[in-house]
Amino acid sequence: MRFDRNARRRWMNWIMSALALLCVVVALVPLGSIIYTAVTFGGHVLSFSFLTSGYPLACSPTPSQPTCPVGGIGPAIEGTGVLLALSSLFSVPPGILAGVYLSEFGRGRLGRSVSFFTDVMTGSPSIVVGIFVYTLFFLFFGPRGVFSALSGAVALAILMIPIVTRTTEEALRLVPNSVREAAYALGIPRYRAVLHVVLSAARGAILTGVVLAVMRAGGEAAPLLLTALGNPFGFQGLTQPSASLPPIIFNFGTSAYSNQVAVAWGAALVLIIIMLCISLTVRFALRSKLS
């Protein structure tokens, strides 16, 4: 009887382990497929000049010109860099401060409503944020102010704020109370204890949240189609439309010309690689710090 039970337990153990492994595989298949497809269709266009050259013109192969120039995505990389830098500037300070408020000070009705609206913002579709920013800029700056780098950065910042806020709040809640008490017992005023001791203890997790937010914003196309729009030249000033990576993947990916489609694949691969690099850099930087 005892042996039967053991056999059953071993069987169950084996089945459950196999099931868990299967789930891992299922979760990894789409990721692997995306990377494989991007490399297959976009890998051959990658080169240094692809990262710096201008967009390709529409071109069909003809007997006199059997291959079309591929060009590059220089303007989009420049624009995405500027947009992400601006949107980080707009979203990280308010996001972190809101997280600090929720974790350290937010009691009562105001705290609860900030928390509620953060959840609502996290769940709002990016296209809706795009329409909101479009309307906002239309009202304040008129039809000529709508499509600009500034409006694009604002749209991305609105998507980033709730992510930064939530991760900051959760990171601060994980800092043990004994650390706060230690700071108070040294006669350190509360705001300084929060800024220099509690935030510093949670900085790794907060930085991870910021990176998550940047990566989310970096992959967004929908709100940018309504705001930054795109241009063939890169970043042309805050009030001018700006190029960026996700919209050109959309635009060139639906093009009828094979050289432009190839550029869309290449841009997709570059976007994946950039995100991977950001993530790895931050992980590496965190590991080398005190922890």
Place this chain on the structure above:
Amino acid sequence: MVEGALSHEDPRPTKLRVDGLSAFYGPKKAISNVSLDFPERTVTAIIGPSGCGKSTLIRCLNRMHEVLPGTRIEGRVLLDGEDIYDGDPVSVRRRIGMVFQKPNPFPTMSVYDNVAAGLKLNGIRDRARVDAAVIRSLKQAALWDEVKDAIDGPGTRLSGGQQQRLCIARALAIEPEVLLMDEPCSALDPIATAKIEDLIFDLRKTYTLVIVTHNMQQAARVAEFTAFMYLGELVEFDRTQTLFEQPKQKLTENYITGRFG
């Protein structure tokens, strides 16, 4: 003297006086009408069974009790004759330092930064002065020889006993007048405990110390005066030797002879 029996008969002046102190967590009364005097440059131990209010009492002495939501106190605590509950808790805590039960060095800060934190975050920027205070405090806490080569390493990588001495050094760096210790050895092994006890013995030359302890032998070893608390009330306060050898109260005698608690 509020109640003669609970006051030390000691020639040294009173540094800290507790006068009719009661402390509450919400509606629950944790300590009730406690009065006692701590003479200057002495070690006073507070003993008693778990839940008797000794930690609450010590947390009232530098206004850490009120950090928890829903708490309040009645009565007075006088430092050099002035009520610490008049005015700003922050300035009180600069004069009355505290060491906690579990070592709690600041994570992500180096040994140096941990000790310097109290000065730097109170606005002292003078590098030479901070350096000198860090070295002095680490030496006072008998930790300097062990960490002088790793002063920029993380404080959390030290052993438990070293971390607790780091916390003592951190408290000493701001030069408090009184040092409160809430069961500072309860998370440490006997060797680390012995080091902290030696340290307490040395520190009383400069500071007024109050130490909460679970361990009666520890009270007997380090403290000149001992207070025994039970169910939120101060039962007896006397010279340590008198309290352990000729307790005046039956309750004290029962506790120190191990009949309960």
